[in-house]
Amino acid sequence: xxxxxxxxRGAPHLRLRIGFVLIAMVLSVFGAxxxxxxxxxxxxxxxxAAAESMQDxxxxxxxxxxxxRNGEPLAESVDGLMVIADPALVNxxxxxxxxxxxxxxxxxxxxxxxxxxxxxxERLRRTDTRFQYLARAVPAADARAVVERARELGFDxxxxxxxPIRVYPAGDVAANVIGFLGTPLADGTPQPLAGFERTFDxxxxxxxxxxxxxxxxxxxxxxxxxxxxxxxxxxxxTTTLDRELQWYVQRVLRQTVYGANADSGVAVVMDSRTGEVxxxxxxxxYDANDPLEADEADLGSRAMSDVYEPGSVQKVLTLGALxxxxxxxxxxxxxxxxxxxxxxxxxxxxxxxxxxxxxxxxVLAKSSNIGTVLAADKFEGDELRDYLTAFxxxxxxxxxxxGESPGIVxxxxxxxxxxxxxVAFGQSVSVNALQMAAAINTVANGxxxxxxxxxxxxxxxxxGEEVGTETVTSRRVLSEDAARKTMLMMERVVDPEAGVAPGxxxxxxxxxxxxxxxxxxxxECGCYDGTFTVSFAGxxxxxxxxxxxxxxxxxxxNGGGGGSVAGPAFSKIMGYALRRYAVPPTSTxxxxxxxxx
Amino acid sequence: MPSPATLRQRxxxxxxxxVERARLTVVPRAETRAARLPFxxxxxxxxxxxxxxxxxxxxxxxxxxFTATSLEQRAAVLSARQESLGMKLExxxxxxxxxxxxxxxxxxxxxxxxxxxLSDGSVAGDPAGAQVxxxxxxxxxxxxxxxxxxxxxxxxxxxxxxxxxxxGNGNGNGEGRADDRADDRGDREGRGDGRGDAARSDRGGxxxxxxxxxxxxxxxxxxxxxGRSGRDR
Numbered sequence: 001x002x003x004x005x006x007x008x009r010g011a012p013h014l015r016l017r018i019g020f021v022l023i024a025m026v027l028s029v030f031g032a033x034x035x036x037x038x039x040x041x042x043x044x045x046x047x048x049a050a051a052e053s054m055q056d057x058x059x060x061x062x063x064x065x066x067x068x069r070n071g072e073p074l075a076e077s078v079d080g081l082m083v084i085a086d087p088a089l090v091n092x093x094x095x096x097x098x099x100x101x102x103x104x105x106x107x108x109x110x111x112x113x114x115x116x117x118x119x120x121x122e123r124l125r126r127t128d129t130r131f132q133y134l135a136r137a138v139p140a141a142d143a144r145a146v147v148e149r150a151r152e153l154g155f156d157x158x159x160x161x162x163x164p165i166r167v168y169p170a171g172d173v174a175a176n177v178i179g180f181l182g183t184p185l186a187d188g189t190p191q192p193l194a195g196f197e198r199t200f201d202x203x204x205x206x207x208x209x210x211x212x213x214x215x216x217x218x219x220x221x222x223x224x225x226x227x228x229x230x231x232x233x234x235x236x237x238t239t240t241l242d243r244e245l246q247w248y249v250q251r252v253l254r255q256t257v258y259g260a261n262a263d264s265g266v267a268v269v270m271d272s273r274t275g276e277v278x279x280x281x282x283x284x285x286y287d288a289n290d291p292l293e294a295d296e297a298d299l300g301s302r303a304m305s306d307v308y309e310p311g312s313v314q315k316v317l318t319l320g321a322l323x324x325x326x327x328x329x330x331x332x333x334x335x336x337x338x339x340x341x342x343x344x345x346x347x348x349x350x351x352x353x354x355x356x357x358x359x360x361x362x363v364l365a366k367s368s369n370i371g372t373v374l375a376a377d378k379f380e381g382d383e384l385r386d387y388l389t390a391f392x393x394x395x396x397x398x399x400x401x402x403g404e405s406p407g408i409v410x411x412x413x414x415x416x417x418x419x420x421x422x423v424a425f426g427q428s429v430s431v432n433a434l435q436m437a438a439a440i441n442t443v444a445n446g447x448x449x450x451x452x453x454x455x456x457x458x459x460x461x462x463x464g465e466e467v468g469t470e471t472v473t474s475r476r477v478l479s480e481d482a483a484r485k486t487m488l489m490m491e492r493v494v495d496p497e498a499g500v501a502p503g504x505x506x507x508x509x510x511x512x513x514x515x516x517x518x519x520x521x522x523x524e525c526g527c528y529d530g531t532f533t534v535s536f537a538g539x540x541x542x543x544x545x546x547x548x549x550x551x552x553x554x555x556x557x558n559g560g561g562g563g564s565v566a567g568p569a570f571s572k573i574m575g576y577a578l579r580r581y582a583v584p585p586t587s588t589x590x591x592x593x594x595x596x597x
Numbered sequence: 598m599p600s601p602a603t604l605r606q607r608x609x610x611x612x613x614x615x616v617e618r619a620r621l622t623v624v625p626r627a628e629t630r631a632a633r634l635p636f637x638x639x640x641x642x643x644x645x646x647x648x649x650x651x652x653x654x655x656x657x658x659x660x661x662x663f664t665a666t667s668l669e670q671r672a673a674v675l676s677a678r679q680e681s682l683g684m685k686l687e688x689x690x691x692x693x694x695x696x697x698x699x700x701x702x703x704x705x706x707x708x709x710x711x712x713x714x715l716s717d718g719s720v721a722g723d724p725a726g727a728q729v730x731x732x733x734x735x736x737x738x739x740x741x742x743x744x745x746x747x748x749x750x751x752x753x754x755x756x757x758x759x760x761x762x763x764x765g766n767g768n769g770n771g772e773g774r775a776d777d778r779a780d781d782r783g784d785r786e787g788r789g790d791g792r793g794d795a796a797r798s799d800r801g802g803x804x805x806x807x808x809x810x811x812x813x814x815x816x817x818x819x820x821x822x823x824g825r826s827g828r829d830r
Binding site for chain 2: 171
């Protein structure tokens with residue numbers, strides 16, 4: 001090296017130094033860049049790098065279905081898409097010139113999708129935006145087909161986005177219980193607004209998953225980075241309702257309310273043995289697919305949220321309790337005066353009569369207030385109140401329906417003898433329809449009260465409460481003998497000669513029931529305003545009950561009572577239920593308890 | 598143990614020649630020339646085969662990834678189709694729809710069932726009582742019209758001695774004419790309402806008529822029209 005073979009190269013030390021300085025300069029540039037990338041906001045650069053080739057996809061969880069007891073869908077989820085347009089792109093031709101293609105496209109969309117031509121046209125002609133919804137919640141297959149077709153015809157600017165659809169195949173069937181979803185948020189999160197949809201949202205909704213993978217030219221790179229978190233689909237919610245029966249009950253109820261020119265109606269069908277609610281019908285109701293069309297007051301469940309005075313149906317509970325306490329028997333003889341003067345007022349009957357001799361069975365069959373009050377005098381202390389509480393009055397049924405109102409049983413301090421007189425025949429006490437159905441079902445179920453239930457298995461409501469058939473408890477309220485005697489008395493109610501509600505009979509079957517015609521309390525005046533609540537509760541076959549049916553009609557304007565308005569509806573519903581569940585008649589002799597003496 | 602010295606002393610005695618033969622000597626290295634060609638070609642083949650195989654493998658993976666993606670897309674399309682067909686099926690299975698068709702065929706709900714015992718041919722139930730019921734009312738009543746769409750009928754008595762068709766041909770005084778015109782307007786308004794009702798009850802949406810109404814400038818008709826398009830939306 002030191003030889004003169006390379007005479008032109010300068011001093012090696014100098015060269016080395018210069019080299020090192022150059023290297024140091026380059027390295028320090030690298031270092032500075034490193035600090036810039038990693039020291040200052042490294043996250044955003046990492047994200048930018050990932051965005052180049054990584055794709056993040058949300059794997060949407062499917063919302064659980066709401067099913068009836070036979071697995072028929074009451075609410076189900078369908079993959080849907082929204083069709084979105086960019087008006088600017090739509091109205092630009094291939095050469096980039098502005099053209100008016102909105103009418104053509106609007107025509108195509110109006111014929112293929114269920115959208116209004118004029119509205120679509122207006123949206124497609126807007127110039128102030130590049131994002132317009134054209135159709136929402138379109139079944140995915142239809143939406144894709146339309147967008148594909150539009151592309152074939154040379155339209156640009158149409159895209160689709162996920163927009164899950166919730167379908168209620170049976171429309172208004174059980175809508176008051178099931179509830180509905182509102183328009184989903186922009187990211188497709190559903191908005192449960194009412195009913196079970198909202199109460200059990202946590203169980204129904206599931207958890208979205210996510211997938212992350214590298215892509216190139218729109219294709220996944222095999223062996224590329226890929227992580228998948230599978231979505232956890234929502235759980236199906238199975239109710240105890242029977243869709244077919246519920247449908248029929250709703251139609252019968254509607255016809256009944258129309259026929260009586262009434263305000264509203266409620267009908268409950270319970271399985272007598274298990275307390276499962278086979279039908280919980282409300283009228284007026286709404287189509288769950290189109291809840292905005294309905295009056296807001298119709299969106300809840302009147303069967304659970306409206307409380308009213310039960311009227312004479314209450315006499316079943318009063319007399320059943322009396323028989324259970326051993327104070328009376330169905331043959332106990334009572335002398336019923338035309339009117340009964342009590343401490344603060346006179347108690348009368350719904351029918352004019354002189355002094356008549358009725359047995360206890362007759363008091364129930366003829367629905368005599370005076371007779372009931374006379375019999376209830378045999379209670380000691382708060383006995384009646386305790387019985388009513390045991391029947392489940394005054395406490396919520398806890399079936400999971402939102403906005404349940406527990407009704408009122410006067411507190412012990414307010415329980416005077418006058419109160420007791422009125423409570424005995426169903427005034428000064430208020431109930432919701434399901435409560436009362438469960439109370440009457442106690443008699444049907446041999447004196448054991450079973451909690452009603454609307455959900456099969458168990459489910460956690462949004463209040464944290466566990467509901468469902470698995471959480472049901474039962475308690476004995478009446479002795480088996482007392483329940484049987486009460487049943488025999490109730491059977492006289494539908495007897496054409498002895499009772500007041502022959503219209504409630506189901507041909508071929510033994511039916512036990514009770515009518516109710518109660519004055520309605522008006523909150524505004526704090527008085528009875530002259531309107532009525534008419535009802536009929538009963539069960540069949542009387543000697544081996546399978547179903548308890550309760551029909552309530554609010555404010556009939558045709559002058560009808562429990563027997564003439566609710567009775568025939570009861571008969572239709574019961575006949576249908578017995579047929580649907582193939583319950584044969586028991587072919588035993590009906591009750592022939594004497595009603596007079 | 599005999600020491601090596603003793604061994605050496607003993608060895609010649611045993612077999613001197615054999616020991617001589619057994620002694621290790623350095624042999625010259627044999628110049629073996631293994632054929633180079635097979636090895637080189639083996640390595641080349643291995644290398645080339647590896648590279649080409651890898652390439653093919655990669656290509657086929659890529660290819661199958663494409664296939665997988667397109668199949669996935671197809672599966673999504675098909676499942677969406679299945680869902681929409683399922684939806685249509687559910688619409689047909691809707692109890693309301695089934696009942697509507699059944700009633701069209703003349704089927705009715707019986708008041709109570711009868712049971713035929715096949716073993717002895719006996720019938721349980723009440724054959725006399727188990728009559729069919731009237732058809733189920735399937736459709737809800739149309740909701741009542743909002744008050745503004747159903748105004749109370751205005752009955753206007755024409756003033757005595759004046760004909761309603763008489764549009765002030767100069768035979769009355771000024772005041773009378775004013776009254777007359779007011780009455781006339783009321784009358785026309787009434788007719789307009791009648792027309793509006795007809796258009797409303799006809800749900801087919803007779804747009805032509807509505808627009809001709811609008812042309813006539815009836816304020817109320819226009820409101821009605823707006824109401825209707827609102828409903829459509």
